[in-house]
Amino acid sequence: MPGYERAEVSAELTVVPSEHAGKPPREQIETAKTAAGETGLAREAGPETLVLAGSRREVLEATVEVIEASLDAGARAVELKVEAEGESGRFGGGG
Amino acid sequence: MMRAETVPATPTRERPEAPVTRPGRIGESTTRADGVPKVTGEFEYSSDLSMDGMLWGATLRSPHPHANIWSVDTSEAEAMPGVFAVLTHEDVPGRKVYGMEIPDQPVLAWERIRYGGEPVAVVAADHPETARLALEKISVEYEVLDPLTDAQEAMKEDAPKLHLSGNVLRHVRIDHGNVAKASAEADVVVTGEYEVGMQDQAFLGPESGLAVPDGEGGVDLYISTQWLHVDRDQVAESLGLPPEMVRLTLSGVGGAFGGREDLSMQVHACLLALHTERPVKMVYNREESFYGHVHRHPAKMSYEHGATKSGELVYVKARFVLDGGAYASSSMAVCLNAATFACGPYKVPNAEVESYLAYTNNPPCGAMRGFGAVQACFGHESQMDKLAEALGMDPVELRVKNAIEPGDRFPFGQEVPPPAPVVEILERVKAMPMPEEKEVMGRDLRELPGGVSNTTHGEGVRRGVGYAVSFKNIGFSAGFDDYSTARVILSIEDGEPLVRVHTAAAEVGQGLVTLQAQIARTELGVERVAVLQADTRVGSAGSTSASRQSYVTGGAVKKACEAVRERLFERVREELGEDSGDLSVENGDVVSGGEVVLPLSEVLDEEIEETVEYRHKPTYPPDENGQGDVHVQFAFSAHRAVVEVDVELGLVRVVELATAQDVGKAMNPQALEGQIEGGVAQGLGLALLEEIQIKDGRIQNASFTDYLLPTTLDMPSVKMDILELADPEAPYGLKGVGEPPTISSTPAIVAALRDATGRELPRVPVKPEQIVGIAKKPPDAPPQPGSAGYAELGRLDERREQ
Amino acid sequence: MEFLQPLDRKEALEAKAAHPEAVPIFGGTDVMVELNFARTRPRAMLDLTRIPEIREWGEEDGRLLRVGAGVTYAQIIAELGNKLPGLAMASRTVGSPQIRNRGTVGGNLGTASPAGDGLPPLYASDAEVEIDSTEGVRRVPVSEFILGPKRSVLKENELISAFYLPEAEGPQQYSKIGPRNAMVIAVCSFGLALHPEREKVGTCIGSAGPTPIRAGDAEDFIEGVLEEGGLWESRVAIDEAALRRFGEMVAAAARPIDDVRGTGEYRRHSVGVLAKRTLMWAWDEYREATDAA
Structure with a gap:
């Protein structure tokens, strides 16, 4: 039974670690994931990727927190895709 | 990864002709067209599919329920003759996770194993045994972690987090009336603790399908599933393809019962087919099937029922802890369902229901026939018997006395x-x-x-x-846009009228194909009906679950037939004038006032085709007190x-x-x-x-x-x-x-x-x-080879070649 | 994989001597499961189904029967129900009709699982297993043939050719516990045979220990009761206390473990109940036999 409580907005963040930061790349990603976990909205979506899902306000606020944590940990970049789930057209749209 | 020498672009399988049947009208017993072929062994299940040049896929699964993966080395497996591809998470081009409610389940695990049997790598080879041997040549370095296997433990603050945001996947609270006040008014109170074990759907046809690359970057998947479109969308996301490049056709389904609502080998087979540019078939064996699909949620339930001396329920308190296993599947909805059914079909003026769903390192749980209501029913009915005994009442009389009636309100409002x-x-x-x-x-x-x-x-x-x-609720709930699509074509074939019905609704053994034919027969008055193979060339029919297909796809077929009939009658009126009276179709003729006015063949030079969507009335998610028209x-x-x-x-x-x-x-x-x-x-x-x-x-x-x-x-x-x-x-x-x-x-x-x-x-x-x-007492240790099942043969085991 | 198909006994023994690693197969109801799940990948298989003599049974000196290792459960039920009633009762509890048409007591011996339904009746009547090889034939009492779970005295160059069992001289019983009413592997079982001519009682507990187990103390006890009361002659009912004690002693002889099919405690409890009931049924039948006579 998919999508009962479809989140309003989701944000997919991919952390690009730096080879030259103080922390090793793995740790930079871990820091970002831990920060994401604390927002209560996160799930993993790949080795460097996490998704935040929830209401628009909470997702946008959480996104800033995770980006900040990633940059503080030395990440070179954070790739970001924000999607309004209502528009995503998944699960059965069209034939 | 490895590439096979390219074989000539593989043709998509021939579409089998839909058999023309002469069904009864609705209300008449009609024997299913696939009944005899199934009994005689001629029916083609998805595990029987085959194509020239086909490769066999196989899945490497984690033996550990909880582990970190430090490395995966596929080189030795790739070097084996007959092996065409060995793929890991790195080869998933699109979204690396899937899930119907929450995409939290890896297509192939990358660094964490959350349940025993989780897929880590897939192989395609020219023989199933070669594929199986290749799995043994993949070396995975695991760091084995202690599994978290108790849902109550998993909900504790200090439990290790299995997912980033913790282990409580959902908590539903229903607050109805005033239990604190009511509990003082009860003459008799009974409490109970109940438990439901993990049941399996145990469908006889294992997870299986055939993926065929189209030579242009897309793929056709022949598959047994409960919902073609939800599979298609998830497969397309993980392949990084637009949905139209992934086409699904329903193959013979050997039972489902909820266990085919989630993906199993769908993405894996398509990945392998696109990599090798060859058709790839995957079939789980019986053992693997137990790891290949979700199960019924084990539940621990605490109840308290208060009643008057005369046996009227005053209040019910219930607390459920459901074990969701490692990934979300449809647990969110099960958690809500269990909560809404916690009190049974009774007048309960005051209720307090808490339903929790936790992640653990157990196998993932999800949809199974009954969907949360099964667990709740065992709880509330056990309580009603206990209450009857405490009151010295007949158990049926107690139930009748408290039975809910139209116009009452359920505890969820x-x-x-x-x-x-x-x-x-x-x-x-x-x-x-x-x-x-x-x-x-x-x-x-x-x-x-x-x-x-x-x-x-x-x-x-x-x-x-x-x-x-x-x-039990019928149909999808809580605000889900639950609809089905039907395409109906009325034409003259071989000189006789024929209705063709096309939907994407999955026949999983329940009899929907026959039902669609009966509806078409009834609505259009035409004896010959062909129900086309379900596929994604027509819009979604929604899932074959929640007992909903007769209602929703049945409703869509009825509505499409009505639309076709309306167009037919327009033609008749054009022919015979507006005052042609009340028209109907009987035995292939247009009838008015009991008289045949026109044979269908005279108005169907051109076929009539209509595609419609049908929706049941809307539902709404519950509010923070668990109240709503859910x-x-x-x-x-x-x-x-x-x-x-x-x-x-x-x-x-x-x-x-x-x-x-x-x-x-x-x-x-x-x-x-x-x-x-x-x-x-x-x-x-x-x-x-x-x-x-x-x-x-x-x-x-x-x-x-x-x-x-x-x-x-x-x-x-x-x-x-x-x-x-x-x-x-x-x-x-x-x-x-x-x-x-x-x-x-x-x-x-x-x-x-x-x-x-x-x-x-x-x-x-x-x-x-x-x-x-x-x-x-729980069993002491995992059975040694020889103490359970097929492993009865330890002596042979010892002779196994190393 | 090599697939060897000998056409007679001699060819089979030579093949086994030449390919000691070859896994013998007859009904395949155990072996094929292992193969299908890739739990074993034998380098060679030895198909015994084409050897005519392995499918036959017949009478040896007097009342001793020689039953070929390839005689199926279905054959035992149909052809040996009167001569070997205990084994026929056990055969009826095996699997489904399809399995009974393929499976054999020889396979039970080969697999040597303590849960093999065909084994307790062999123990209860002191059966012997015939083992064949190019070096010659030997006969081993069944209780010495099976050494432990899935272990037997069979050597790599040997094949099980038959077993010897005396035709029943008195009532026999077999009872088996399974949580469902058909097609189930024994949680535990019990076989019993009365031997009035020798004034002996044979017993065997199945699936509640590393091998089938004879409840020797319980046998001694009940033989004592029967002898002391002169019950073999008088055919008077065994009193309730003695039946109960017999059940307790059988339960005490079990060496069960907890596993996925049931707890050790339940197994011990149940074999006690089965022992008491089967003795009662067999003794009733013994008594009735006189009434008729």
């Missing part, structure tokens, strides 16, 4: 829509004649517990009778079980199951009886036999040797009383019928066991140990 014949079905099931009770000594062994295993000749055998009643339709059923128990050995014979069920309209009586018998058997299985036993996160009985399903000698005849009380909102007044038989059959059997033995029996399945009063 929704008004009870008519019809809601709880009293009637209870009274009817009670009034059915009881089975004859022969003198127990000297009977044929098959009429005794233990059967031909010759364990009793009547010694220790006692009879018991139990009742239970249940309700569900669409409610189906009710009651069961009476008569059992005989050998109280010294704990063995059981179910003598008879009787049921009364409101179906709104018996669309195909023969198929309906089959649904009820099958559902009751599944309920009997949960009551007595069926449980996936898990120890430290590992499945102990992944075989039909040790996961025991009822046989024909365990399943009694079923007496049925079918009520047809029309639901004014539903097409033909029908109600979904698939799930209700499964739900209250289980507690009815357990009530009968309690009646026979006097024991409490708070857990299903009830084991012989419980009946004779030996405490349940």
